Amino acid sequence: MPEPIRVAAVGDVHLADDLRGRYAPLLEGISAEADALLVAGDLTQHGTIDEAKAFADEFDAADVPVLTVLGNHDYHSGEEREIAQLLEERGMTVLEGTSTTIETRAGRLGVAGVKGFCLGFSGRSAADFGEPQMKAFTGHGIETAVVLRRALDDLAGEAPDVTVALSHFAPVDDTLLGEPKEIWPFLGNYRLGEAIDEAGVDLAVHGHAHAGREKGLTPAGVPVRNVAQPVIQAAFRVYDVVPRRSA
Amino acid sequence: MNEQLARDLECAIATDPRTHELGIHLQVRGEHLVVSGEVASEERRDMVLDVIREHDTGLEIADHIMLSAEPGPGGPGHERIVPPPSS
Numbered sequence: 001m002p003e004p005i006r007v008a009a010v011g012d013v014h015l016a017d018d019l020r021g022r023y024a025p026l027l028e029g030i031s032a033e034a035d036a037l038l039v040a041g042d043l044t045q046h047g048t049i050d051e052a053k054a055f056a057d058e059f060d061a062a063d064v065p066v067l068t069v070l071g072n073h074d075y076h077s078g079e080e081r082e083i084a085q086l087l088e089e090r091g092m093t094v095l096e097g098t099s100t101t102i103e104t105r106a107g108r109l110g111v112a113g114v115k116g117f118c119l120g121f122s123g124r125s126a127a128d129f130g131e132p133q134m135k136a137f138t139g140h141g142i143e144t145a146v147v148l149r150r151a152l153d154d155l156a157g158e159a160p161d162v163t164v165a166l167s168h169f170a171p172v173d174d175t176l177l178g179e180p181k182e183i184w185p186f187l188g189n190y191r192l193g194e195a196i197d198e199a200g201v202d203l204a205v206h207g208h209a210h211a212g213r214e215k216g217l218t219p220a221g222v223p224v225r226n227v228a229q230p231v232i233q234a235a236f237r238v239y240d241v242v243p244r245r246s247a
Numbered sequence: 248m249n250e251q252l253a254r255d256l257e258c259a260i261a262t263d264p265r266t267h268e269l270g271i272h273l274q275v276r277g278e279h280l281v282v283s284g285e286v287a288s289e290e291r292r293d294m295v296l297d298v299i300r301e302h303d304t305g306l307e308i309a310d311h312i313m314l315s316a317e318p319g320p321g322g323p324g325h326e327r328i329v330p331p332p333s334s
């Protein structure tokens with residue numbers, strides 16, 4: 001069996017000045033464990049530039065490429081563009097309906113990322129119907145899955161050995177168990193899961209569901225991991241993803 | 248203080264710019280207002296309690312907030328993800 005590509009991941013670190021010093025010491029030398037570090041959004045607590053600097057200072061310590069998506073908290077102050085720009089200037093990659101590839105010793109890792117949005121899950125989701133406000137809400141949820149699908153299709157052209165879908169909102173409800181059911185429509189979006197299944201993905205990683213559980217599967221059987229920090233209770237997890245044998 | 252006030256206060260904790268904590272739950276138990284949920288630091292716990300104290304609930308605050316486990320050193324958990332047998 002081929003060597004695995006080692007994908008480290010964490011989400012929902014919600015950084016601000018009070019948490020400075022919590023992550024950097026644990027991320028130094030991460031290259032001994034992983035080939036890349038994915039951060040699944042909610043990098044900051046209130047979405048301010050100062051908090052984004054605290055995030056960048058902490059996660060700069062990682063000696064592997066850092067790939068992020070933003071989360072809803074990172075949008076709260078209306079500074080999401082400035083946050084993304086700051087992180088890019090600090091050498092990190094912010095994926096928003098885009099993808100990237102990284103060459104590792106075990107092959108090419110491809111990651112497509114999107115924040116995602118609410119919508120809910122099959123049979124219990126918001127419907128694109130009625131008032132303009134409702135259509136705007138559901139429309140954004142649907143659009144975000146379309147954008148993820150497009151990013152995954154673009155990524156397929158790069159022929160990665162391992163493909164990972166990174167989002168903040170959950171693509172399945174398996175990983176929401178532990179969260180009150182009443183709020184599941186605000187935690188994830190089944191259309192993200194459909195995009196993942198249609199495009200062919202080896203691993204889906206998300207955050208946002210702090211009280212959920214780590215492991216789930218899409219309807220077609222793609223492994224899904226909720227890496228929200230309160231769920232994994234570690235600085236990061238590492239998924240050793242074995243490339244599919246070339247056809 | 249009734250259930251609705253507890254929900255309103257939860258909402259205040261979620262939207263107050265000092266806190267923005269979405270995972271705090273309040274319950275009235277006799278003369279106590281039980282505050283539960285998880286926050287990432289002692290500062291954030293204090294902020295949540297400050298916001299609650301600013302509302303005159305007339306209840307004794309029972310602080311049952313848990314601090315998120317601080318990520319510690321030690322090897323990270325590795326999990327092997329193997330592709331399904333190709334069909």
Ligand SMILES: [Fe+2]
Nearest residue numbers: 012042208210
């Ligand atoms: Fe979060």
Ligand SMILES: [Fe+2]
Nearest residue numbers: 042071072208
């Ligand atoms: Fe979130």
